[in-house]
Amino acid sequence: MTLHTAVIGAGWAGCAAAVELAAAGRRVTLFEAARTPGGRARQVTVQGLSLDNGQHILLGAYRESLRLMRQVGIDPDTALLRLPLQMRYPPGTGMDFVAAALPAPLHLAIALWRASGLSRADKLALMRFSSAARWMDWRLNTDCSVTELLERFNQTDTLIRLMWRPLCIAALNTPPDRASAQVFLNVLKDSLGARRADSDMLLPRCDLSSLFPNQAAHFVEQHLGQVQTGTRITAINRHDQGWQLASTGAIHHADQIVLATDIGNAATLLAPLTDVTALQALTHEPITTCYLQYPPDRRLPEPFHALIDDPEQQHWGQFVFDRGQLDARHDGLFAVVVSVSTEAIAAGKAALASAIALQLAHAFSRPELTMPIWSQVISEKRATFSCTPGLLRPDSPASLPGLMLAGDYTTIAYPATIESAVRSGVAAARALLARDG
Numbered sequence: 001m002t003l004h005t006a007v008i009g010a011g012w013a014g015c016a017a018a019v020e021l022a023a024a025g026r027r028v029t030l031f032e033a034a035r036t037p038g039g040r041a042r043q044v045t046v047q048g049l050s051l052d053n054g055q056h057i058l059l060g061a062y063r064e065s066l067r068l069m070r071q072v073g074i075d076p077d078t079a080l081l082r083l084p085l086q087m088r089y090p091p092g093t094g095m096d097f098v099a100a101a102l103p104a105p106l107h108l109a110i111a112l113w114r115a116s117g118l119s120r121a122d123k124l125a126l127m128r129f130s131s132a133a134r135w136m137d138w139r140l141n142t143d144c145s146v147t148e149l150l151e152r153f154n155q156t157d158t159l160i161r162l163m164w165r166p167l168c169i170a171a172l173n174t175p176p177d178r179a180s181a182q183v184f185l186n187v188l189k190d191s192l193g194a195r196r197a198d199s200d201m202l203l204p205r206c207d208l209s210s211l212f213p214n215q216a217a218h219f220v221e222q223h224l225g226q227v228q229t230g231t232r233i234t235a236i237n238r239h240d241q242g243w244q245l246a247s248t249g250a251i252h253h254a255d256q257i258v259l260a261t262d263i264g265n266a267a268t269l270l271a272p273l274t275d276v277t278a279l280q281a282l283t284h285e286p287i288t289t290c291y292l293q294y295p296p297d298r299r300l301p302e303p304f305h306a307l308i309d310d311p312e313q314q315h316w317g318q319f320v321f322d323r324g325q326l327d328a329r330h331d332g333l334f335a336v337v338v339s340v341s342t343e344a345i346a347a348g349k350a351a352l353a354s355a356i357a358l359q360l361a362h363a364f365s366r367p368e369l370t371m372p373i374w375s376q377v378i379s380e381k382r383a384t385f386s387c388t389p390g391l392l393r394p395d396s397p398a399s400l401p402g403l404m405l406a407g408d409y410t411t412i413a414y415p416a417t418i419e420s421a422v423r424s425g426v427a428a429a430r431a432l433l434a435r436d437g
C-alpha cells in the first residue's frame with residue numbers, strides 16, 4: 001500500500017518536501033493555513049499589482065531551489081534575472097563593485113582591482129580576508145560575532161560600512177555585532193569561495209508564489225496528491241501506527257508527517273507531544289519592504305543598488321530594487337528593503353515611507369523621488385530567526401518516529417533563506433523515504 005504523508009505548511013520547505021515525496025511515488029496531502037502557498041516568500045496584491053510580502057534575492061548557489069523549480073516546470077533562466085555579484089551604490093556614492101565575466105577566483109580579483117570607492121588599503125584588506133578565509137577553509141574553531149571576525153582580520157572602516165555590514169545584514173538579517181561569524185563564513189564560502197555562477201545574484205521576474213510554491217502545489221496534485229489551502233492544522237496525535245491531524249471541523253489521517261510550519265506554530269503543535277525548549281529558544285528579526293510607485297518612466301541606473309543606511313539621518317533603506325527592470329507591469333515601482341527593521345518601523349509605516357522617499361531623492365540626487373504616487377510598507381515581524389553565534393538548531397524529535405521537522409531554521413550552518421528552507425524540505429522527505437522505503 002502507498003504510504004500517505006501529510007505535509008503541514010506550504011512555505012518553500014513544505015513545498016520542497018511535498019514535491020520530493022510526490023516524485024518518489026508517495027501519496028501527499030499538503031495542508032496550508034493561508035489561501036496562498038509560499039509562506040514568508042509569497043505573492044501579495046498591492047494596489048492591484050501582484051507583488052511579494054517582501055522583496056527577495058536569490059543566489060546562484062541556491063542549487064536545490066533551482067533544481068526543484070525546474071522539476072515543477074519553472075525555467076529559472078526566464079523566471080529570474082541573473083546578475084554578476086555586485087555591490088553598487090548610487091553613482092558617485094559609496095562604492096561600485098561588479099564581478100567580472102571570468103572564471104573564479106579571477107572574477108573577484110579583477111572586480112576588486114576595478115572597484116571604485118575603495119582605497120588601496122581597503123582592497124588589500126579585502127584580499128587578505130579572502131585568502132585567510134580560504135586558508136582556514138572558511139572554518140572557525142570557536143564561533144564569534146561577525147564584528148569580532150572583521151576586527152581579527154583588520155578590516156577597514158570603509159570596507160565594514162560599505163561591504164561587510166550590508167552583506168551580513170542582507171544574508172543573516174542580524175547585525176554584525178550579534179551575527180554568527182561561522183554562518184557568515186559558510187555563506188561567503190558558498191558564494192564568494194565557489195564557482196562564478198554560484199556568486200551570481202538572481203532577482204525574481206515574477207511573484208514569489210509563482211516562482212515555485214504554486215507550481216509545486218500543482219505538481220503534487222498531478223501526482224495523485226492533494227493540496228488543502230485555507231486549512232490550519234490545530235493538533236497532531238499519534239494514532240495506531242500513524243498520525244491523526246485535526247483541522248477546524250475535520251480529522252485527517254496519515255502514515256507520516258513533515259511539520260513544515262514556522263517556528264512558533266511548530267512549537268504549538270509539538271508542545272503536547274515532546275520537549276520544545278529548543279524551538280522556543282529561537283528569537284526573531286523583522287524585515288520591512290517599502291514599495292514606492294512613481295510615474296512609469298522613472299528608472300534607476302541599475303536593477304538594484306545598495307544604499308547607505310544611517311539612522312541618525314532617518315536613512316533606513318539598505319537596498320533599492322527597480323521592479324520595472326524585472327517586469328514591465330511594474331514600471332516606475334521601486335522596492336526598498338530594510339533588514340533588522342525594529343528601529344526603522346518604530347515611528348510607523350507612513351513615517352518610514354516618507355523617510356525612504358527622502359533618502360532615495362538624496363542618494364540619487366533626484367528631488368522628484370520625494371513624491372511617490374503611492375507607497376505601501378509591508379513589515380514582517382518574524383521574518384527570520386536571529387542568526388547568533390553558536391546557535392543550536394532544533395532537530396526532528398527522536399521520540400516521534402515518522403515525524404520530520406522542516407523549515408529554514410532546521411538547516412544547520414545556514415541562515416534563514418529560501419535555499420535553507422528548500423534543503424530542509426528535501427532532507428526531511430529523503431529521511432522519511434529512507435526510513436520506510
Ligand SMILES: Cc1cc2nc3c(=O)[nH]c(=O)nc-3n(C[C@H](O)[C@H](O)[C@H](O)COP(=O)(O)OP(=O)(O)OC[C@H]3O[C@@H](n4cnc5c(N)ncnc54)[C@H](O)[C@@H]3O)c2cc1C
Nearest residue numbers: 009011012013033039040054056057233265407408417418
Ligand atoms: C521580508 C522577507 C525578506 C526575505 N528576504 C530573503 C531573501 O532575499 N533571500 C532569501 O533567500 N530569503 C529571504 N527571506 C527568508 C525566506 O523567505 C524564508 O527563509 C523562507 O521563506 C522560509 O520558508 P519556510 O518554508 O521554512 O517557512 P514559512 O515560509 O514560514 O512557511 C511555513 C508555512 O506554514 C504555514 N502554517 C503555519 N502553521 C500552520 C498550521 N498550523 N497549519 C497549516 N499551515 C501552517 C504558514 O502559513 C506558512 O505558509 C526573507 C523573508 C522575509 C519575510
